[in-house]
Amino acid sequence: MLVALYESEIDFEPRLVDFADPASSAELFELWPVGKIPLLRDGDHLVPETTIIVEHLALHHAGARALIPSDPALALEARLWDRFFDLYVGVPMQRIVLERLRPTDRRDPLGVDEARAALRTAYSMLEQRMATRTWAAGDSFGLADCAAAPVLFYAEIAEPFSSTHPRVAAYLERLLKRPSFARVLREAKPYLGLYPLRDQMPARLLAACE
Known part of the structure; x- marks a missing residue:
């Protein structure tokens, strides 16, 4: 948001x-x-x-940048990929993260395995999509990219993709360089200690929060 x-x-x-x-x-x-x-x-x-x-x-409240394309077909595509990132990256990623908070006797290893498999499927789909694209939908940064930025950041920690899906990794790097997302990460730094997978964060993602 x-x-x-x-x-x-x-x-x-x-x-x-x-x-x-x-x-x-x-x-x-x-x-x-x-x-x-x-x-x-x-x-x-x-x-x-x-x-x-x-x-x-x-x-x-139209702002400085339109995040939803004016073309109806492109707008529909943007909404689709917004949902993709929320449902097929965000939901399984959160399932993995929340597992860390469960008491040992209430862990759900099967559920975590299913979540990891769901993420790998999503990564493969996104890897194919980003073959000829800079942003997830349309020619400019928009709604779908706003959804992608935080969930891919945390998904890279929960179920890393950088070594297996280079186009997804390159897309995340573009998102990290976006001033709006860089600002969000800097503002989140004081709360990183509360993140259940803080101990698994790669150095480059920690550096992005500086």
Whole structure:
């Protein structure tokens, strides 16, 4: 979400939610009982879910850069790959990360194996797609790339792809050099100690957070 906001150069007031602190998270659950972030408050409107927030901003607060193509066919392609990164990279990656937090007697090795296999399938699909592309959808950085940046960053830690999928690795390097994502990573640095797989982070990804 922050990548999209920084790309668009839209003014906003961030609110950090600490889920370990009931007082901090109480307002979020009151506004959106699902308790999932991000949640945008725009006047009297509450807008949940990253993709929907980007769509809302494109409709009502057009920023410095259009993240959704004006061509309907290209817009549909961008939305498809936004979903691809969320569902087929983000979901299995999170499953692997959260396994680290489970008590030993409640571990799910089969589920983790399935998540790793799902990621490898996604990597192979993306490797093929990026053969002749710079960005995931369309000719310029957009919605799908905003979705790709954080999930590929953390997926490289959970189930590394750099040595097996060079085009995906090169794509991640382009994302890391994007000023909007570089800013997000710098701002995340104080919280890296809370990341369950912090001990597995490669040096180049740690350096990207400096």
